[in-house]
Amino acid sequence: MLRLRFKYWDWWVLVLLVFCFVGILWTPHNPMAQDFRDAALEGPRAANWLGIDGLGRLWRGAGNTVLLAASSMGLSLLLSSLLVSVEQAGPSWCGRFIRMGVGIWVALPVVFIGLLLLVFLRPSPGALVLAVGLGNMAFAFRQLRVYWIGVRNALYVRSSEVLGSHGWQLFRWAIWPNLKPDLLALSRLLFAMSALELSGLAFLGLIGDPDFAELGSILKQNQAYLYQAPFLVVLPGAVLSMVLLSVHLSRFHR
């Protein structure tokens, strides 16, 4: 069971993430139905607090970015955990093969993996999640393997084994409580990496639908209005950086 001790900053991060997720379900204006011609680049006003492209789209964009980044992070963690399990529990040739494969995989840039996937997949948010999840898998595997070996060979785990603890019981009471902080730190790092890479790929126009509200694609669209409405470029990046900085500074103490 995941027991966490929240500090003020961690509460702030939690509220921020929940706020972002709410944007996916509800926004004050439908971000896909705004009349851009009537309200052309008027900037913040009473009806649209953050400008015509502002609150609704920005809010939903933040929610989508957080959701996609969290999905990529989950995929990377899942795949790397599976690989670590097979590498540790499987035959030695299998372990060697996985380590060699990861050594090769880690050399391939995420942009390359993204472009490669989009050769046969249609550009979509799901394809980007897959690309980023696969791209960060090798990094996650290496980190997770180091943590696992460190905890598995620790004296207290060995002592538990000697005292008769095995299998699930050993994992639940000796390994997991000590692996958890490292896993949380890795998740935080992976989340930040995934969000930046996803937004980067979306900024390149690889997300498919140009109207899909994601902070990277919003920035790409708004770059055209740099002269007329600079806030359209400043705000999406500021929101993304605020979310990532908040997550970066969180600790989620046990």
Next chain:
Amino acid sequence: MSEPDSAAPPSRRFPAGRLVLAELRRFVLIFLLASLGIFLALEAMPEDPVSLRVKNPDPARIAEIRESLGLNDPWLVRYVRGMGDFLTLDWGDSLITGRTVAAEVGRFLPATLELAIPGILLGTFLGISIVLLAHATGWRWLLQPVRGLAALGLTVPIFWIGLLLILCFSVWLGWFPVGGRFDFAYPAPHGTGFLLIDSILQGDPEAFRITVRHLALPVFTLALYPAAVVAGTLEARLGESFLQRLVLALQARGYSPLRIWGKHVLRLVSGPVATVIGTQAGALLGGAVLTETVYSWPGMGRMLVDGVLNRDVFVIQHGLLLVVVMALMVITLADFLSRRLDHQLNQMGREDNA
């Protein structure tokens, strides 16, 4: 250093021959895997690239084009032929522009290199000089931006920094152009494709000035991430006890701070710096692609993205493989350098522990 080198146990030495062989083996393995991956991805492409390009899709005409391109041959034949074509620079024609892919790469690659090489060099220089200056002079406040930069790499997207720089220095202050590689109103220098070199070769100072003005913001944007990574690694390495004792010993000998930090310490930490640049080659490449997009830079990144979105088979096949080869060359070179340079560091560490 020759005596301690020869005294080191054989397992700890890095003979150049073995090192080159090991690097070469890894290079070939990754190249084969990447080429196979690209080939399989193209095989799995849902659309027929030939049908997409033919305006009136007549089956007989499509079959004729497929036959002429060799797309009906068995997959192994096509894979081996593709590899042979890549190695002999026979990269076929772009289905979109009609020009040869080699000519397209020849047009876009110099632009990417002209951006990426100064960006990485400037970032490395900034990262090293700030940290060494802070330690040499005792101005610890210089390390504050270094710590800020380290967080920046994980919190602020590079393309947003690029957009903010454009907003500030191009839109508001008007010091630099918003994007592009050269002014339309002035004749661009020709020759190598590298505008900086061409303007020097042609003795055209105005062309050189225009090129530098266009390069300034993209290069600075691209340099931020390597600067952050190099500075962070260097700062961590300088905290090691044997390096601190070495500095104390050199200070006791009366060496000047410039000689201690600029010569001895710099030589010892250059290995880790090369390592970190190698391990970050992929991220740097991604940063280069994004920077090109922000500044409308006509480089390989844009060419590849357009190639993938337009299903331009030969651009995808050879362009992507070329990118992998370039990334691998950076990684291999950095790995080779770092192993050679870190050997000195390992030796110092062993002597220190002895």
